[in-house]
Amino acid sequence: VSVVEFPKFFTPNNDGINDTWAIKGANSSFFPTSQIHIFNRFGKVMAEINIDNPGWNGTFNGKTLPSDDYWFSxxxxxxxxxxxxxxxxxxLLRNQ
Structure with a gap:
């Protein structure tokens, strides 16, 4: 049985705590096929991540994205x- 959790926030500031956004409780052993997409408020895909990936670090094309709300599918x-x-x-929360 897999219990899947979706974090409500992350803080990519390289302190080792909540530095990436990733679903918890799921991996390719439970779900061999998966698609994870992250979008900005305008519906543009910011990231496509693999279920076994350590997570999204809050960047797009190598550029740091601002604090904002993002959506996932x-x-x-x-x-x-x-x-x-x-x-x-x-x-996505960053210190201003």
Missing amino acids: IRLIDRNGILRERKGNFS
Whole structure:
């Protein structure tokens, strides 16, 4: 049984705490097929990450993105072919 969590925020300031945004409780062992997309408020894809990736670091094309709300869309397909789709939002927080 996999319990999947979606963080509500992350703080990419290289302090080792919440430096990336990644779903928790899921990996390719549970969900061999997955798609994770992160969007800005205008619907532009900021990142596509792999389920086994350590997470998104708050950059786009090598440039640091500002504090803002971002959205995610996740498609997880388990070993039995059952699809789970989730959408939501989270905050990227930076010290000003």
